[in-house]
Amino acid sequence: MQGQTAREFIIEVDKINKEFPGGVRALVDFSTQVRKGEVLVVIGPSGSGKSTFLRCLNGLEEIDSGSIVIDGIPLDDNRKHRLEIRKEVGMVFQLFNLFPHLTVVENINLAQKLVRKKTKEEAAEMTMSLLKKVGIPEKANNYPSHLSGGQQQRVAIARALALMPKVMLFDEATSALDPEMIGEVLDVMKTLAREGMTMVVVTHEMGFAREVSDRVIFMDGGRIVEEGTVEHFFTNPQEERTKLFLSQIL
Amino acid sequence: MYGKKKTKITRLDIILLLTLLVGVVFIVYRVTVGLNYKWNWGAMVQYIVRYDTETKRYVPNLLLEGLFTTIRLSFWGTILAIIFGMVMGFFRISTSLFKRMVGRSYVEMIRNMPPLVFIFIFYFFISDQIMPVLGVDNFIRSASPGTQKFFGIILASPELFAATVSALISLGIFEGAYITEIVRAGIQSIERGQWEASYTLGFSKYQQMRYVILPQAIQRILPPLAGQFISLIKDSAIVSVISVQELSFQGTQIMAATYYTIEIWTFVAALYLIMTLSCSLAVERLEIYMARSR
Numbered sequence A: 001m002q003g004q005t006a007r008e009f010i011i012e013v014d015k016i017n018k019e020f021p022g023g024v025r026a027l028v029d030f031s032t033q034v035r036k037g038e039v040l041v042v043i044g045p046s047g048s049g050k051s052t053f054l055r056c057l058n059g060l061e062e063i064d065s066g067s068i069v070i071d072g073i074p075l076d077d078n079r080k081h082r083l084e085i086r087k088e089v090g091m092v093f094q095l096f097n098l099f100p101h102l103t104v105v106e107n108i109n110l111a112q113k114l115v116r117k118k119t120k121e122e123a124a125e126m127t128m129s130l131l132k133k134v135g136i137p138e139k140a141n142n143y144p145s146h147l148s149g150g151q152q153q154r155v156a157i158a159r160a161l162a163l164m165p166k167v168m169l170f171d172e173a174t175s176a177l178d179p180e181m182i183g184e185v186l187d188v189m190k191t192l193a194r195e196g197m198t199m200v201v202v203t204h205e206m207g208f209a210r211e212v213s214d215r216v217i218f219m220d221g222g223r224i225v226e227e228g229t230v231e232h233f234f235t236n237p238q239e240e241r242t243k244l245f246l247s248q249i250l
Numbered sequence B: 001m002y003g004k005k006k007t008k009i010t011r012l013d014i015i016l017l018l019t020l021l022v023g024v025v026f027i028v029y030r031v032t033v034g035l036n037y038k039w040n041w042g043a044m045v046q047y048i049v050r051y052d053t054e055t056k057r058y059v060p061n062l063l064l065e066g067l068f069t070t071i072r073l074s075f076w077g078t079i080l081a082i083i084f085g086m087v088m089g090f091f092r093i094s095t096s097l098f099k100r101m102v103g104r105s106y107v108e109m110i111r112n113m114p115p116l117v118f119i120f121i122f123y124f125f126i127s128d129q130i131m132p133v134l135g136v137d138n139f140i141r142s143a144s145p146g147t148q149k150f151f152g153i154i155l156a157s158p159e160l161f162a163a164t165v166s167a168l169i170s171l172g173i174f175e176g177a178y179i180t181e182i183v184r185a186g187i188q189s190i191e192r193g194q195w196e197a198s199y200t201l202g203f204s205k206y207q208q209m210r211y212v213i214l215p216q217a218i219q220r221i222l223p224p225l226a227g228q229f230i231s232l233i234k235d236s237a238i239v240s241v242i243s244v245q246e247l248s249f250q251g252t253q254i255m256a257a258t259y260y261t262i263e264i265w266t267f268v269a270a271l272y273l274i275m276t277l278s279c280s281l282a283v284e285r286l287e288i289y290m291a292r293s294r
Helices: A050-057 A079-088 A104-114 A120-134 A149-161 A179-194 A206-212 A230-235 A240-249 B011-034 B041-048 B062-092 B097-111 B115-134 B136-141 B145-154 B158-188 B192-200 B205-242 B247-258 B261-292
Strands: A009-020 A024-035 A039-043 A065-070 A089-092 A167-171 A198-202 A215-220 A223-228 B049-052 B057-060
Touching: A009 A050, A009 A198, A024 A050, A024 A065, A024 A198, A024 A223, A039 A050, A039 A206, A050 A065, A050 A167, A050 A198, A079 A089, A089 A149, A089 B192, A104 A120, A104 A149, A104 B205, A120 A149, A120 A179, A149 A179, A179 A198, A179 A206, A206 A230, A215 A230, A215 A240, A223 A230, A223 A240, B041 B049, B041 B062, B041 B247, B041 B261, B057 B062, B062 B097, B062 B158, B062 B205, B062 B247, B062 B261, B097 B158, B115 B136, B115 B158, B115 B205, B136 B158, B145 B158, B158 B205, B192 B205, B205 B247, B205 B261, B247 B261
Parallel strands: A039 A198, A039 A215, A089 A167, A167 A198
Antiparallel strands: A009 A024, A009 A065, A215 A223, B049 B057
């Protein structure tokens, strides 16, 4: 099933469709492939289906048809497959979604103990090193409500990284942050990208895309309208809809 | 609040206060003169405590005994109600259609019935059938004197045991329906993001509930739950119709014998007020404590 030879693609999405109740077609025959270590940036107007696409990748949303394969594991009805995929795919949300009744270290430790079955000591070690990596080791014993938005998001990133996933999904990770805090979160994301993490990032931050992304997809109406490198989008967008959208966000 | 508010007593306050005082004086006057009521607060005392010639001590008389019964009913009734409420609360949000239907039916049937009607139905139809089956009467009658005494303190003496258990179960079922909704609302009030984050981290449904959702839900459930306890204290008066000798029952008995209506009911009302008020104050402290540790 999972071959030992290096797979070319770590994410394979083949003609997925998703329709919401009410007839809204969020994804229409959507296909793409992501290589290991690739940083894929997804842009598009709201309602284009970019968040839905992201949320389908780890099973938060169900697809109506088509197939998704993550690191050789198909996302199907098999519960073991689904659990494996959830362990290998980490996600960072726009609204952080930290556990408010736990401290920062408890937030990051919990999944390690419950899902990766680590001991208290192993988890604690990983947690502290991750907190240093995202730059806020001093906040270890604080509750999320005492942290700024940027700090909370960095804790959320650390919490997702604690499970050592192979893929990281970012769903508009900086959209809910005050401008002065966007930078610190983007810095963490850039570091991750440079270290070779496979990332799928839904964002409006074209500066981030310019620095670290390998490929950009512009989505509208559930489909890929245009695809290419960042430079392509900056210098030579082809479609009218692409040009319109870029003029609004650049 | 915005800025410091200085307590001001306005003319309106004084007018309202005087009106209230006049109202009270008027009522007392009408009762004394109009109804030709002979006030006799002194005679009440004998129904609260009486001097037992055998043990040469003051022992509680009917009213105090009624109070203790009410306290026992409220305490155990709440525990039962919480058990029913939690089980049914989980049923209501279960993925199983059957469980959801059972939970919903339970809540709708009970909440749409007056407590009095429910007590009658339970006592005359159900309790009569279930109690012999449960062997409650046999259990207490064949128990050792020590066990009987123990149960006498925490629940009821052997003669009243079956009736008290029956009253307890009915109170538990009745209030349990309201607690079901409190539990359900508490769990459903946890934002979806918490479910999504824990799901994404690979938690199982049980792990989500145990480590993420329930710890947060319990904080939200506790205040209305405590309010339900206070409700139960008052609702327990209902079981007087099935001759369980709690406070209201004793009140009616003494009134029938002595006709000291107003003194008795004022005293009974004061006792209920003391019970519920102390619970209310305790709940307030609880809410302040929980808000602080955020």
